Amino acid sequence: MSKFTHKIKVPCSSANIGPGFDVIGLALNMYLELDVGNDPSQPPTPLNCKLSYEGVSPEGIDLDPENNLITRTAFTHQKSYPARSRSGSSGAAVVAGALLGNLLGKLNLPKERVLDFILMVERHPDNVAAALYGGFVGTYLNELNPDDMARIEVPLSEVLPQPAGGVDTGLRPPIPPENIGHFRRFVWNKELKAIAIIPDFEVSTARAREVLPKTYTRQDMIFNLQRLALLTTVLSDSPPNPNLIYSAMQDKIHQPYRASLIPALPAIISKITPSTHKGLCGICLSGAGPTILALATENFEEIAKAAIAMFEKEGGIKCEWKLLEPAEDGATVVEV
Template sequence: MESFVIRTPSSSANIGPGFDVIGLALSIYLELHVTIDRSKTTSDHPLNCRVTYEGQGEGSGDIDLDPQNNLITRVALYVLRCHDQRAFPAETHVHIKNPIPLGRGLGSSGAAVVAGAMLGKEVGGLTHLTDARLFDYCLMIERHPDNVGAALFGGFVGTYLKPLKPEDVARIEIPLSEVLPAPAGGVDTGERPPEPPHGIGHHIKFPWNNDIKAVAIIPDFVVPTHRAREVLPSAYTRPDVIFNLQRIALLPVALGQSPPDPELIHLAMQDKVHQPYRQVLIPGLNEIVESMSPNTDDGFLGVCLSGAGPTILALATRNFEGIAGKIIGTLRQYNKNKDLRCDWKVLEPAEGTKVTR
């Protein structure tokens, strides 16, 4: 009996002015507990794989345990089929433990994609696949490198996508149609999907001052990513673009300095590209951003929307409960539900995806 555990961190994307660029791996971990009975040559389970689940969304009906439909196992199948393996090894059991809130802006889908790619590598014995190469596979399915880059490599990362050649763009959906069922793809043709181009995305790790913690305030409602994208404009004014460029040049340096400079970090965390437009989806967001500063809130450094929201991420060195309480109070004040449930956690930068045997 072979067994191993894949551990992938949650993540926050769009840190401050870093829309679609900067990501931060956070210390909430998706875990896959995998067993394979190598003594068996056949299985009664679809694609030789049994999927079980515990954690966020358990029992809600939102988690599909069919390996043909579950995002984690679909991504694993993509990696396997690119290497002429049509299914999992016989009698594979994948038990998913997921404490990452779903649809809250903490990278639950990015973690699933990264964990799935690593699952394909491990069950298929594809030891030649480096993390950099797995990044290419992840980016063929999840085109936001800030989340998957943070989840795969860990830490505080800057990411970018290489422009794809026309022939590569034309084939982006081919792996999905081969591996992922409708509506994401089509019927399995039995053919080998084309492997991703090399070097689709790149990343760099920025330094992070360990005195800085991330306080995640997680309201009890969902902001679908597609809805968060719809509210963004198709074009931006030059002053707004320059505003973000100025701050994104400062932020990675500011968060790595010791001791941290609260005023510099607060200024460098400001954004005019996505947060002003998404405040219609997260009532109170603008008031939180405008009202909080190092001068008014002890230990406070800066605040931003985590990913597409609704989670709010505050950076601080102390007074975590006080900062969380003020943000929760503001969210409730501007929400129709004055008793809006909000969880909060003090998180730290996390290591990237690891496999333990």
Template sequence: MSSATRSFTIRVPATSANIGPGFDVVGLSLSLWLTLSVTLSSGSSPIYVPPKITYTGEGADEVPLDAYKNLTTRVALYVLRCHDIPSFPSHLSIHCHNEIPFGRGLGSSGAAVIAGVLLANHVCNLNLPIERLLDFALMIERHPDNVTAALVGGFVGSYLRELDDDASAKASVPLSEVLPEYPADAGPEWGLDPPPPVPPHGIGHYVRFGWTDAVKAIAIIPRFELSTAKAREVLPQAYSRKDMVFNLQRLAVLTTALGQSPPDPELIYEAMKDRIHQPYRKSLIPGLPEVLALTPSSHPGLLGICLSGAGPTVLALATHNFERIAEDAKRIFKEANVDVDWKLLELGEGSKFEETA
């Protein structure tokens, strides 16, 4: 290996958003990972060599390997161009290994976006602070719950700051201007005029909540995809005051209750109930109402149960008895003709960067 070769890895966790009452507000990172192994060689040829992408793991048969089509590299290119760097360095190789299922409510797209922001930051040594990395991610994802948890890790609450008119306009440009669809013959010079929209500063803010080590997450993952767009289409445009107060009361309790030791099943189970999104998404996921009816009384060790993000994955928080909880949920789904897999997960760390050579 040449002394001019640089290598590093980026690891981004899966995430689960909403956690019952926290619709578009809270998220937590989970111990499944998208890992980028990046190699940058100086090369001796003056001819530009475009990025080479390889991919293994979840979604390997459907992810584009063209740097102008792949979500992670498109995000990275957007960040670079916002810093007047028109293209990737020559002789860049990226191997992606993904453990996060696509379209299941486990933050696969959020992880890809954060991976792209971090790729740009490290491949060209931009040295952006966490808050600025989040700004770039929010220009693409627009909802802070998943990307914030993926970036900083833990159990996180987040919001979009109210911006002045100028900053609000910059943060609200169409996604097609932030991540344009590159044509088949796109090259390093395509899409530079007009330049990409640079995000305003401080779009999103966040806080980490406590989380007791006794709580584990059982991800019950149906073997079908459900797009976030489709899951949002079934939601109403307005809610009653009664339903909003119902969720706010529970969210206020939940953000403290999950940090208490020992965790209180009765308190947490009730605090993870929701009236804002889960009732409307039940029609999209056969067997969901029956699975959500599992209780700490019927299944000791269970603390609470909810949709993970937009679904179809169900997230059960528990302290023990993991296999029985998961297998009973699996049986209920099977009775509704839905096959599932399940994984026992820990609360994940935030994204990690490591220089390897």
């Protein structure tokens, strides 16, 4: 029996938050936890590690180290290290994998440098900066060298390429430049809680990107920029202004186009409002979906039930819901 020596704990994150497409992210207090230990008795494996998993939908978790997002991100060649994870999103998995590589490789990289490596796998800084640093963040990513980004060793912006053994060119990926991702933490009003309504189906990030247009009108871009400029401030106001927050969370860049993948989305966003549901301040698609994120100060269960009823009406889709708060500490690595 192996002895776990370290625990990596990474909060999940919600990205976009209405008009903040690929810009703002929010870390929430639901965590991916990775227990890491050394077990020399384990037989060698391609990546010299063994995975086990406890959490929701275990049938959907690939425990092959060459396929699993956490171990492929870490890509460590150590003695046999077992890892056990519980819950989380792909953004959290990439962050956990980078921290695992930093730990097992004894690289001692600060979080600032770890973020550079994370962004060579997951090119959406809103998701990963929130998970790594915690809180409510705004982000941007520097333009990267096109020649470097074209190399097969560098992942696509949505997912890692084929399993590690299938794309081995014998070359190392380029070392990322320093400070390629930038973030700023905004103030969050602690009166606001996050209701996550989680439908029982999946939407791949790649598919959610495919439905977006290649170009946007000037009017739609101005619509989002105006609301984003207000949103990052009004979410700190106390007491919160429900009508202003609700209006500032409207979007014309991604939610209208993803409605084809999430049938209840238009009804939820238009019919669950501060005037119809006491305590509601804003509601939007979380990241690429299909999870819905509602911000509220009270009446949480009734707001969740209203969204769940709309999913049920749109084809009998079942949902669960969770009441969450911002995770201020971000990702941690501790000895146990």
